[in-house]
Amino acid sequence: MNDKISGFQLYSISIFIIFATAIIYEPRHVIEIAQSNGWILVLLSGIWGLLLAWLYSQLIKRGQTGFVPLVESLMGKWVGRLIILLYLVFILFHCALSLRLFTDFVISVVMVVLPISVLVAALLLASAYIARQGITALAQLCQILIWVNSIFALLILLAVTGQVDWNNLLPVLPEGILLLARASWKHTYPYTEAFWMVLLVPFIHDKKRAGIPLLVSVLFAMFWFSSFILLITAYFNHYLAGIFTFPAFSMVRGIYLGEFIQRLDALLIAVWINNIVIKTSLLLFLFAHTGADLLRLQNHRPLVLPGTLIVAPLSILIFDNVAQIQNFHDQLFHLVLLFFTVVLPLVFFLISLWKRGENRAQKMDSHTTCS
Amino acid sequence: MLKKWTAILLAASLGLSAGCWDRQEVEESFVTIAAGVDTCPGNKLRFTEQIPLPPPEAKGKATRTEKTAPTGPSFVTISTVADTFTDGARKVHLNTPRGPLWQHAACYVFGENFSRQGFAGEIDWLQRNRQIRKIGYVFITRNATVSEVLKVPTEVERIPAVALVSMIKNQDTSLGIYTPIKLGDFLGQSITPGIEPTAPGVEIVEEGGKKRLRISGTAVFKQAKLVGWLNEKESRGYRWLRPTMIIGGTKVIKCPxxxxxxxxxxxxxxSKIKAEIKDGEIIMHIKIREEGNFYEQKCRHxxxxxxxxxxLNREAEQLIAEQVRAAVTRAQELDSDIFGFGQALHSAYPREWTRLEEHWEEVFPTVKIELxxxxxxxxxxxxxxxxxxxx
Incomplete structure (x- = not known):
């Protein structure tokens, strides 16, 4: 069975995981900080994102047989295993958090009376089924849905364009770009989600050229984020946009073109449902696959169900209310994510460079001794 | 040969066994949308029935493209005087050429005077009649008779009975003051020891010279007699103790x-009610678990x-507790166990209940609650x- 994923599939998965939850909560956060220049802030953050995509592509090149062997070889067997264990815990937490962020959106504004447990169960059942099918099925699904999402998102953006007031984007950079550049690192975290592609190493068809789909996915994510935030700000102005919990959703609800094009919220919700199902499936698959590697299991499938059973109650119990969610998302989440997707990968990369240098030196020594 | 005769017999039986014996042709029927009963001088009952009329365009004069707003009457309310409920309902035939279809009755309205006199023995027909579905909603009139209430034209909904049902259901999910009750539950609670029924009240108000219907107060019954009313705050408190899950409603608290x-x-x-007998004292432990959303504020904080x-959570908890206490105090004043404390006691202490059941009305006002x-x-x-x- 061919279980390799192509460059386009890698790009599709990467953009899905970058977008899934960030598009729901990040616009408000960015607009609150950068006001009418939020769209520039996400572009600046994207530059960090491009650098990180390069870092991840280097790790993919080095981890030929998989993420677990790579970490074990770099950090030693036991420290490596401990780090992998931390990653497994974080993947489950991240999966539960993403699910909660999305379900909270749905229950806040779409299906208010629906018990959260029912929605979580429905989404997790679908995601667990996809995760059990394996990465090939997931990649094929992404390959199809990326077109659906892109077309829907483009339609929404085009429809909004006719109703915006471009003056709301003024003034542009009133205090210079440096102030925004300083704040940009904090908003890099959506792009750091591309790190999860490193855990897919054994399945990537062309590891040497994996950097291209990763870089392209970050570039496209920059385009989409920036466009959405630009139009949200132009549509509402930054005072009002910063008050909405889900500004993208509020903007789409306001579309009213030609007296008949309206109520496009269904398109946005469809896009977001696709996003969250893909993200949850991928995180469940990564947990099962990495866990199976750590436990030296032949197959990832036995670990999908336990992972699902942990994520379900965790996603419901993790927060009591929307204020706690926002507080955590705005204050802490990026730090936790940056630790796992920037700090640790950077350490792996530096150690790999150091070890490679050491190997070269040893080879040179042995060559000199022989001659 | 046997097979042939069996086949002929079966084929012939098809014609005889078709379900036409109890047929009621639509052309010969009218739909009863509401029924009610009130007192009448001379120890008689005044039975009232509401029948919706087809809109004018359905009479064949207007086509689909020529739709006009209905101008004629949309309902007719007929009252009869009789000795019993059934007699009253059948006397309607003296006024109408068609027979009633009871299956669609959406509400049952009992007059305030009738309810105060007591309905024990008077509404046996509602339980016995196979055509009456027990899912219609019960209302009690306030300061008006049933026929007066059912004759008030409603504006948005053309038929008053349908309007009443919509009003009670919509206020439950949006406002959350009064508790709707279906006929089956009303009759069931009337005969079950350890619980008494309630029903929302309906009154006629005049606004700008126009009469309107308004849901007002919760009628409290004791031994099948109306003994008093709960006001808005008490009705909210009663609603929190509804045994089934409550969906919808509002709470107005103060900005801290x-x-x-x-x-x-x-x-x-x-909500859950658990009875406890401690040092000879009956205590009801009431547990309420509520969740909701932040909806509106008048300040800028x-x-x-x-x-x-x-x-905010603590404020809401205090408000709910206050409303529940008000409802319990009022019910104890009226000496009517509308919360089913007796049933809770029966479940937890079956032996004590057999001893207390006979004089429960004396015990109920002394019951303490812990929220x-x-x-x-x-x-x-x-x-x-x-x-x-x-x-």
Whole structure:
């Protein structure tokens, strides 16, 4: 069975995981900080994102047989295993958090009376089924849905364009770009989600050229984020946009073109449902696959169900209310994510460079001794 | 040969066994949408029935493209005087050429005087009649007779009975003051020891020279007699103790900083009543678990924050507890166990209940309650911060 994923599939998965939850909560956060220049802030953050995509592509090149062997070889067997264990815990937490962020959106504004447990169960059942099918099925699904999402998102953006007031984007950079550049690192975290592609190493068809789909996915994510935030700000102005919990959703609800094009919220919700199902499936698959590697299991499938059973109650119990969610998302989440997707990968990369240098030196020594 | 005769017999039986024996042709029937009963001088009952009329365009004069607003009457209300409910219902035939279809009856309205006299023995027909479905809603009139209530034309909904049902259902999920009750539950609670029924009241109000129907108060029954009414606050308190899950409703609390009103809505709420006998005293432990969303504020303070939400939760808990206490106090004043405390005692202490059941009406006013209310604000819809106006 061919279980390799192509460059386009890698790009599709990467953009899905970058977008899934960030598009729901990040616009408000960015607009609150950068006001009418939020769209520039996400572009600046994207530059960090491009650098990180390069870092991840280097790790993919080095981890030929998989993420677990790579970490074990770099950090030693036991420290490596401990780090992998931390990653497994974080993947489950991240999966539960993403699910909660999305379900909270749905229950806040779409299906208010629906018990959260029912929605979580429905989404997790679908995601667990996809995760059990394996990465090939997931990649094929992404390959199809990326077109659906892109077309829907483009339609929404085009429809909004006719109703915006471009003056709301003024003034542009009133205090210079440096102030925004300083704040940009904090908003890099959506792009750091591309790190999860490193855990897919054994399945990537062309590891040497994996950097291209990763870089392209970050570039496209920059385009989409920036466009959405630009139009949200132009549509509402930054005072009002910063008050909405889900500004993208509020903007789409306001579309009213030609007296008949309206109520496009269904398109946005469809896009977001696709996003969250893909993200949850991928995180469940990564947990099962990495866990199976750590436990030296032949197959990832036995670990999908336990992972699902942990994520379900965790996603419901993790927060009591929307204020706690926002507080955590705005204050802490990026730090936790940056630790796992920037700090640790950077350490792996530096150690790999150091070890490679050491190997070269040893080879040179042995060559000199022989001659 | 046997097969052939069996086949002929079966084929012939098809013609005889078709279900036409109890047929009631639509052309010969009318739909009863509401029925009610009231007192009448001379120890008689006044039976009232409401029949919706087809809209004018359905009479074949207007085509689909020539739709006009219905101008004729949309319903007719017929009253008869009789000795019994059934007699009254059948006397309607003296006024109408068609027979009633009871299956669609949406509400049952009992007059206030009739209810005060007591309905024991009077509404046996409602339970016995196979055509009456027990899912219609019960209402009690206030300061008006049944026929007066059912004759008030309603504007948005053309038929008063349908309007009444919509009003009680919609207020339950949006406002959450009064508790709707279906005929089956009303009759069931009337005969079950340890619980008494209630029903929402309906009155006629005049606004700008026009008569309107308004849901008002909760009628409290004791031994099949109306003994009093719960006001709005008490009705809310009674609703919190409904045994089934509550969906919808509002709570108006005060802003912890400036005392201005803050509205929280209720998504769902459940309650449990557990009886305990301690040192000869009966205590009802009432547990209420409610969750809802932040909905509206009149001040500019940022209230949807991790620090403020627990304070709002405590405010909401206090409000719910206050409403429940008010309802219990009023029910004890009226000596009517509308909460089913007796049933809770029966479940926990069956032996003691057999001893107490006979004089429960003396014991009920002495029952103490201990409240454990937990309220949680979960979300805040489209915004978390309030608009910051420049004033």
């Amino acid at each position: 900083i400036c005392d201005k009103p803050v509205l929280l809505d209720t998504l769902r709420s459940t 940022q209230l949807v924050t991790p620090e403020m939400i627990p304070i 454990d209310v937990q309220s949680e604000v979960r979300r805040s819809y489209l915004t978390t911060r309030t608009l910051e106006f420049r004033y």
